[in-house]
Amino acid sequence: MPPGARGVLRRGAALALALVAALVCAPRGAAAEGEPAPKSGGKLVIGSKNFTESRLLGELLTLLVRSRTKLEVEHKSGMGGTLVCFAALQGGEIDLYPEYTGTAWSIVLKEPGKVSDPLRAFLEVQAKYRARYGLEWLRPFGLNNSYALAMREDRAAALGIRTVSDLIAHGGELKAGFSIEFMNREDGWPGLSAAYGLKLKDVAALEHSLAYEAIASGSLDLVDAYTTDAKLLRYPLRVLEDDRGFFPPYNAAPIVRAATLRAHPELREVLDLLAFRLPDQTMTELNFAVEEEGKGFREVAQEFLVREGLLDAGVAVGRDGTGGRDSFATFLGRRWKITLSLASRHLQLTFLAVLLAVLVAVPLGIGLTRSRLGARVALGGAGVLQTIPSLALLAFMIAIPGLGLSARSAVVALFLYALLPILRNTYTGMHEVDADLLDAAKGIGLTPRQILFRVQLPLATRTIMAGVRTATVISVGVATLAAFIGAGGLGEPIVTGLYLNDTWLILSGAIPAALLALLADHLLGRLEWWLTPRGIRGP
Amino acid sequence: MAVIRLEGVSCEFRSEGGGSVRALEELSLEIERGETMALLGPSGCGKTTTLRLLNRLLAPTAGKILLNGEDTSAIDAVRLRRRMGYVVQRGGLLPHLTVRKNVGLLCKLEGWPSEKIAARVEELLELVNLPVKEYGHRYPRELSGGQRQRVGVARALALDPEILLMDEPFGALDPITRNKLQQEFSELEKLVEKTVVIVTHDLEEAFLLGDRVALLRGGRLVQLDTPARLRSHPADPWVQEFLSSGAGKAAPAAEVG
Numbered sequence: 001m002p003p004g005a006r007g008v009l010r011r012g013a014a015l016a017l018a019l020v021a022a023l024v025c026a027p028r029g030a031a032a033e034g035e036p037a038p039k040s041g042g043k044l045v046i047g048s049k050n051f052t053e054s055r056l057l058g059e060l061l062t063l064l065v066r067s068r069t070k071l072e073v074e075h076k077s078g079m080g081g082t083l084v085c086f087a088a089l090q091g092g093e094i095d096l097y098p099e100y101t102g103t104a105w106s107i108v109l110k111e112p113g114k115v116s117d118p119l120r121a122f123l124e125v126q127a128k129y130r131a132r133y134g135l136e137w138l139r140p141f142g143l144n145n146s147y148a149l150a151m152r153e154d155r156a157a158a159l160g161i162r163t164v165s166d167l168i169a170h171g172g173e174l175k176a177g178f179s180i181e182f183m184n185r186e187d188g189w190p191g192l193s194a195a196y197g198l199k200l201k202d203v204a205a206l207e208h209s210l211a212y213e214a215i216a217s218g219s220l221d222l223v224d225a226y227t228t229d230a231k232l233l234r235y236p237l238r239v240l241e242d243d244r245g246f247f248p249p250y251n252a253a254p255i256v257r258a259a260t261l262r263a264h265p266e267l268r269e270v271l272d273l274l275a276f277r278l279p280d281q282t283m284t285e286l287n288f289a290v291e292e293e294g295k296g297f298r299e300v301a302q303e304f305l306v307r308e309g310l311l312d313a314g315v316a317v318g319r320d321g322t323g324g325r326d327s328f329a330t331f332l333g334r335r336w337k338i339t340l341s342l343a344s345r346h347l348q349l350t351f352l353a354v355l356l357a358v359l360v361a362v363p364l365g366i367g368l369t370r371s372r373l374g375a376r377v378a379l380g381g382a383g384v385l386q387t388i389p390s391l392a393l394l395a396f397m398i399a400i401p402g403l404g405l406s407a408r409s410a411v412v413a414l415f416l417y418a419l420l421p422i423l424r425n426t427y428t429g430m431h432e433v434d435a436d437l438l439d440a441a442k443g444i445g446l447t448p449r450q451i452l453f454r455v456q457l458p459l460a461t462r463t464i465m466a467g468v469r470t471a472t473v474i475s476v477g478v479a480t481l482a483a484f485i486g487a488g489g490l491g492e493p494i495v496t497g498l499y500l501n502d503t504w505l506i507l508s509g510a511i512p513a514a515l516l517a518l519l520a521d522h523l524l525g526r527l528e529w530w531l532t533p534r535g536i537r538g539p
Numbered sequence: 540m541a542v543i544r545l546e547g548v549s550c551e552f553r554s555e556g557g558g559s560v561r562a563l564e565e566l567s568l569e570i571e572r573g574e575t576m577a578l579l580g581p582s583g584c585g586k587t588t589t590l591r592l593l594n595r596l597l598a599p600t601a602g603k604i605l606l607n608g609e610d611t612s613a614i615d616a617v618r619l620r621r622r623m624g625y626v627v628q629r630g631g632l633l634p635h636l637t638v639r640k641n642v643g644l645l646c647k648l649e650g651w652p653s654e655k656i657a658a659r660v661e662e663l664l665e666l667v668n669l670p671v672k673e674y675g676h677r678y679p680r681e682l683s684g685g686q687r688q689r690v691g692v693a694r695a696l697a698l699d700p701e702i703l704l705m706d707e708p709f710g711a712l713d714p715i716t717r718n719k720l721q722q723e724f725s726e727l728e729k730l731v732e733k734t735v736v737i738v739t740h741d742l743e744e745a746f747l748l749g750d751r752v753a754l755l756r757g758g759r760l761v762q763l764d765t766p767a768r769l770r771s772h773p774a775d776p777w778v779q780e781f782l783s784s785g786a787g788k789a790a791p792a793a794e795v796g
Binding site for chain 1: 594596618624625644
């Protein structure tokens with residue numbers, strides 16, 4: 001965040017938060033209750049979410065704990081979204097991870113309404129987590145990664161705009177481009193425009209990463225931003241002060257299992273070392289170092305800790321496993337094992353879905369040859385399913401009881417997609433069989449069943465298999481979207497890569513997915529050839 | 540006693556306009572054991588309809604058909620068809636099966652042991668001059684039109700049926716092959732001593748193969764006689780004209796009815 005952009009109010013609130021947090025988070029006596037804690041040894045697992053800032057915070061905590069305790073520390077970097085991290089923490093799979101007060105309030109606690117005061121928000125979240133989950137919020141890092149409005153620096157300077165309130169007078173001249181999420185969240189544009197009575201000339205919804213380019217080129221005046229967004233340093237932007245305190249606070253702090261703190265009482269002191277050392281500006285710079293300068297997470301974390309005097313410059317912290325930029329080939333080489341397991345997961349999803357689709361669509365397609373109306377209805381229905389955008393179809397599945405955020409949803413969605421090509425080709429293949437030939441088969445004394453299994457099906461095999469092949473290739477592609485609903489597969493690095501703006505990570509999923517599609521096509525082509533009776537095969 | 544007896548058989552089709560078309564009107568006919576009956580006539584005369592009624596690919600709207608005195612509508616259609624060999628234009632072979640398997644198909648469906656099937660196939664292919672060693676492994680697309688038709692005849696004889704139904708069997712062949720096959724078949728006919736019903740629009744074919752010829756026109760039987768009697772005693776001027784025009788030579792090979 002550019003200097004001077006933050007208001008006095010915010011500074012005051014941050015200070016107050018610092019003071020009170022120092023009190024409430026202070027260790028409550030050395031003679032803590034609970035099981036006796038081993039003073040040395042043991043293992044600590046730190047988690048982080050799948051975006052740059054969370055992974056950086058996780059790495060900072062990891063380096064600190066590793067250099068200052070005897071604990072063996074593992075960092076599960078970029079595990080997934082909020083719910084994945086929270087579930088892992090509750091289940092004891094990880095001991096701690098960095099979380100945001102606003103996120104905890106609305107996504108985990110699912111509390112209605114909003115708390116604008118950062119301190120109150122922190123205290124309420126802390127109390128509720130302690131009571132409900134046995135999880136402790138430690139002292140916050142100091143950053144508030146909330147929404148903000150950002151404006152082109154030159155335009156803001158020319159119009160003399162410093163705060164959101166200043167926009168009201170110029171609303172008629174300004175064009176805004178907001179992310180789709182911001183456009184639709186109550187704590188985004190709808191709430192903001194109501195709270196300030198703000199109206200703008202033109203508000204468009206667009207992909208966040210494109211908005212920055214648009215504002216840099218001058219086709220937009222105003223975008224939504226995160227207050228610690230690395231892009232704020234890349235583009236000449238002025239962050240407007242939220243002078244009415246509309247945006248809910250998203251203060252970040254480590255949350256730790258109470259049991260872990262009891263087992264390792266020395267931990268709290270170490271984790272608190274980062275308290276209030278990472279104000280928005282600092283965090284933004286660290287994010288910038290990773291996202292825009294292409295440095296590794298560990299490298300950036302280590303440099304920061306050394307600069308802050310929290311880590312000796314000479315300490316060896318081990319190899320960076322989280323994104324150091326050697327070469328793409330080395331990067332892929334390092335990931336081959338995980339890529340292999342993702343690919344196998346991907347194949348499982350695809351194979352299961354296509355298998356189910358074959359079991360349903362082939363008999364159905366055969367049955368449809370007996371009813372012209374039925375054929376029209378069923379093929380039309382499957383065609384409609386096919387036109388539903390894949391993400392939307394996946395989203396529908398989430399809403400169905402018993403499916404939800406799971407691989408089951410992905411399989412059902414893929415199954416629905418696979419239906420049409422198989423159904424259509426089965427129907428066509430059955431119809432293509434020469435009517436005179438069927439007549440001859442009947443005339444020489446074949447039963448309807450024998451005609452189906454000995455004449456129609458063998459002759460339709462090639463066409464049916466071509467449908468299965470199409471369905472499989474489509475499914476391999478669509479299955480990459482399954483990662484959006486947590487079903488895993490090769491979409492996982494793609495989705496994470498999109499979050500992190502990490503092209504290599506995206507490619508590490510996209511290239512294997514493409515190869516898988518080609519391989520599936522080739523192998524099914526062979527199978528098709530092999531299954532096609534020799535008398536009607538091509539050369 | 541007649542092997543096949545048609546008693547006042549009519550057959551109507553629903554036409555596309557919603558009305559009905561009479562393809563056959565009160566046809567009565569007796570086919571004697573061992574004879575070859577040619578059903579002859581121009582397009583739409585009802586000759587193919589008659590043949591398809593015999594093996595119940597069609598059902599009569601009136602009248603009945605007796606096989607050895609038994610009403611065919613009381614016989615299971617599949618059983619009935621396996622008692623009547625069926626040869627169609629272009630052979631009607633299953634393209635995904637080899638010659639051997641095409642010929643042996645019905646034997647297999649009847650549950651014959653494989654050695655018996657192999658022996659029967661070899662015998663039949665020998666009969667139609669296609670040695671099994673050379674042709675048994677081929678697929679229909681690897682055969683000429685005439686060869687396919689011979690395989691079709693062999694297949695029709697597989698279960699040694701008492702009756703052979705042939706629907707324009709040589710219609711799609713070139714004239715040279717057609718003549719050759721007609722000659723061959725005429726010899727084969729004497730050899731196997733089957734009752735044969737052959738549908739044709741080709742006068743020469745009817746006269747060459749038929750012991751008797753049933754001449755049909757517009758769904759009615761116009762004249763039923765030996766070729767010699769047809770020539771010497773045409774029943775009416777239309778028959779005379781039909782015979783003298785060399786009918787059928789120029790007529791389209793494929794037709795309905």
